[in-house]
Amino acid sequence: MDRTGNRKGVTLKDVAAAAKVSRATAARALNSYGYVGDDTAVRVLEVADSLGYRANRVAQALRRGKLPLIGFLPGDIQNPFFARIAHDLEAELRKHGHNLVIASSEESVAQERELLESLRSLSVRGFILAPTSASDNQHIVNLAKDGAPIVLIDRVAENVRCDSVVVDNEGGAREAMEYLIANGHRRIALLRDESRIFTAQERFAGYRNALKAHGIGLDESLVGVSRSTVEHAIEATIRLFSRRDRPTALFTVDSLMTQGALLALRSMGLAIPRDVSLVGFDDFDLATFTDPQITVVAQPIAELGPRAAQLLIERLDGKKVAPRHVRFPTRLVVRGSVAPVAKKRLKG
Amino acid sequence: MDRTGNRKGVTLKDVAAAAKVSRATAARALNSYGYVGDDTAVRVLEVADSLGYRANRVAQALRRGKLPLIGFLPGDIQNPFFARIAHDLEAELRKHGHNLVIASSEESVAQERELLESLRSLSVRGFILAPTSASDNQHIVNLAKDGAPIVLIDRVAENVRCDSVVVDNEGGAREAMEYLIANGHRRIALLRDESRIFTAQERFAGYRNALKAHGIGLDESLVGVSRSTVEHAIEATIRLFSRRDRPTALFTVDSLMTQGALLALRSMGLAIPRDVSLVGFDDFDLATFTDPQITVVAQPIAELGPRAAQLLIERLDGKKVAPRHVRFPTRLVVRGSVAPVAKKRLKG
DNA sequence: GCCTGATGTGAGATCGATCTCACATCAGGA
């Protein structure tokens, strides 16, 4: 009653029998190792081919200890940033015979922990992950201690000894802020995601450092926290700008938030950049379509995935070196969403 | 020399030994089946817990024949449409203890075939795929014949007996066209992806049928073909509109193309809807941000993934019924990107 | 007191590929 999908039958044993050799010899012929007579080898290969034999990767994995799988745990696969990385990772890893198992942590530490456990028991060969918390990560520390190959991407986790690929979040954010400040802005709002997230911390640091460098006090009420989705960002933006002395500028920490901010500001009847100047972290396709076009801090996103894949592959190949930490620079792409602050609002 | 990542040691044998029972008894206690003494069961559970035992899913899979993995082959994971579906599938399947292996066919039949083979030898339990070709699909037919659980999503493949979840592409496209025609448009361009893709065929059919119903001849030169990326769509749009008697309206078959068209039209200095009216298939976040807001054919995207997952789970649970074909209706969301055609351009 | 069936438990087989080891066979050197 359970012959559902078992027509996949051809095993090494079948091939061996049909070629009238032992399983050992068949295996030798198929994987070309050890001694095998030429005639025998050819015969086995022919038989295997005619029978449509394909090695069972699960059995191989049991023997070898690992499946040719790599686990990818992005914060959210729906974020175009991670979708792009997933795509690049998959393409790159495929070249090396690995498949990608994607499991989104949805920015929950508990879920991340659970998924990691689950993938571990699946014997995946390595992990590429964007830790949902920079500090609450004993599970990642343990994973690394157990020798699992890990590459952190987009975000770093404290105390975890492993390779990482990130961008210069602090510098990028600072550059964006410098630009706003140079345009006379003082009341600059920040829309960021939860503070346990590494990038949120670094970008917030850039925000703070830029303010400090210019002697501008940090006003906590100008910092909005939101989940990284368009919907949440809309609400958060409305909250930030529903006050009398509203900010003259807004810096958003990722493209989904930027889009949410865009929608929120328009719904509030605030024009960009006349009423509010805007700079977003992470570029997006329609940034050049909007009117005005949106000024952003662009990340070299096309390089992140491939580099992470490469680092992981090297580890899988046994490379033993100290953890490598790759940090790509960002680039401020000035478009039209920032205007000098209206003079009348400057005090003093 | 190979003790890289093998600290994962605790096996059933270890637990059994520590609890002073046989592997069989330990297994019974852990999986609660058969007869096990109460004391024994408790002891085994405690020991397993203290040792941090976690069943090796690969070994289980070898025994059972299948890994708790589902293969998902979208046309392109970077397309927000598929990214959303991937997210929903993953969340749904996780509830049933399955992980999702994502392998993007990148709209290549050869790659699709290869990935399918690769996932097959991985003994994944089922497949959810968006066939890259409606007709060139012997590999999928074979897969289905071999009894592999398959659910087609977004696209159907000819001659494949399996469940499917799609939307009413013809109807949606026709409705969009009817709307454009009702606004006086006659020279309506279509930007679609390659014709082997099921949705392209159906949406093209809707385009054709609407024209026919209104006695408007099909002008092949108004049909642009492009890969489904913003970049390719930009080029294709420019080609479509770089002619003297340019179309008065454009219908794009997916959101990436709509965005590409938006960028292309703006770069050509064509205003929407003054110079060109636009309707896109598939809604997107910024459709309400642009000025004017973009009229689209919305798909019930939130329902696609969960439904597909549900159908697949039922199959995995052994449900034996004829293939079920779910088709969701679409909805024309009228916003501001369509205007009545300028009178002067009407002839007669 | 003997038999039957319920209850517990363990030995060993199994899934499929791979690897170790032992055993052939054969050629060439001493």
Place this chain on the structure above:
DNA sequence: TCCTGATGTGAGATCGATCTCACATCAGGC
């Protein structure tokens, strides 16, 4: 001719979990 090493091949173990079967033990019914 005998020995040695290169060459081929197969039997069986192994990876870890699970399942079948056989074997205990014990209670209650006759």
